[in-house]
Amino acid sequence: MSIKGKAYIAGIYEHPTRLAKDISLAQIHAQCAKGALEDAGLTKDDVDGYFCAGDAPGLGPMSMVEYMGLKVRHVDSTDTGGSSYVLHVGHAAEAIASGKCKVALITLAGRPRAEGMATGTVPRSRGGTPTPDDPFEFPYGPTVVNMYANCAMRHMYEFGTTSEQLAWIKVAASHHAQYNPHALLKDVVTVEEVVNSPMISDPLHRLDCCVITDGGGAIVVVAPEIAANLKRPKVKLLGASEFIKTQMGGKVDLTYSGARFTGAAAFAEAGVKPSDMKYASIYDSFTITVLMQLEDLGFCEKGKGGAFVADGNLISGIGKLPFNTDGGGLCNNHPANRGGLTKVLEAVRQLRGEAHPKVQVKNCDLAIAHGTGGSLGLRHGSATVILERE
């Protein structure tokens, strides 16, 4: 069974806050849910499936279903870090296709800024019963940034990728963010500014890293017969795929990500290819994340990502592959340190023709949203969806 054409994204919402000092975690989840349902033209009582990940309070679905007063017959709290919500879109389509629900609500929220969380630069042990990897990793001080940096270092060594090429990814994101009134960072930056920003973990500079923001978002995925009766533009799911890439028992290969597998599978299910994509939402926790995923998804050859992203090729209206036109995680928003949901949101805006006019891609009928969650250098979840404007 394929999920092609079996589900539509009917509602989306991105919380405008980037610093949530006076709102609770559950409150942000619910505000996002309300926003996405209103966007779709649906109500809380239409929801019969609920999806969330590790950012939700308490026991995830149980806590949030109660808080929001939902009555659902299908739940899924699969957690693959920041890629969870891209994966949830695929899982929602599976549930809808098999008759388990008709209106699936996906929410994300977090307050890492308000809570003063040391994001990305401090090693974290999970506590409790340690994961089997913990004693062989945690004492060495792996952090989010230094493990992504390991990927960048090897990429540079094997393929000759440069810091200037990586910087172009941030430059493109900043060009888009200037038009987003909610973006945390709205200033356009140059390649020189990126490579001259302080080194955080070689070879990644401060401006190679995404923002840290509070906030959240929500997505409503519905069955075709529900979508047919709604007034919003119809965004159809054509393909979805997920993968967990690991250290492979010590056969560590930092030159590629799980996108190698999810891209191929999602494109095959959709019956389209990378060159058909008018717009791409690509997970951008760091500049290297984008570069590796573009290669792995098939937008260019492995090792040629540096040349592909250079010279503004990712800038809408200038380059061949407009990406992250909301400013992405690099400039706009990375709520809860999990950027997958916002990737889906901007792809839907583009397909609806509702992106900012300065970054809207003309005749945008096919788009990809891809997420990476966890650590590109240790183990990560990848998820891809291919979406079409009907």
Next chain:
Amino acid sequence: MAETKERKLPPPAVSEETQAYWDAAGKGKLLVRKCTSCGQAHHYPRTICPFCFSDKTEWVEASGKGTIYSYSVMRRAPVPYAIGYVTLAEGPRMLTNIVDCDLDKLKCDQAVTVVFKPTDGGPPLPMFTPA
């Protein structure tokens, strides 16, 4: 020399499955887990081989020699440190720190050799230094 101060190292959370690995580290020996069915060594160590799922695995002492696969010098830390993967002569790549050297002069594929560094109340950690 970027590394001038010693880092305080947290102890590894030793489990029943890998007690022998840490006991050996205490004696200055690096062990790897090897499968007698498929003949491959893996890391981190498990009793069931992650390649062929055989339970015929055993500890073997590693030579302690390897090369740096990749690394990064973490600057945003009280004491900067190099974290990376070393490809052991026995095959597996292990996450580790590169120590006792000028962190600004490290290179991928550089030859390294094992050293053991004390932790705060636990067994020592195998780390690597330029050979």
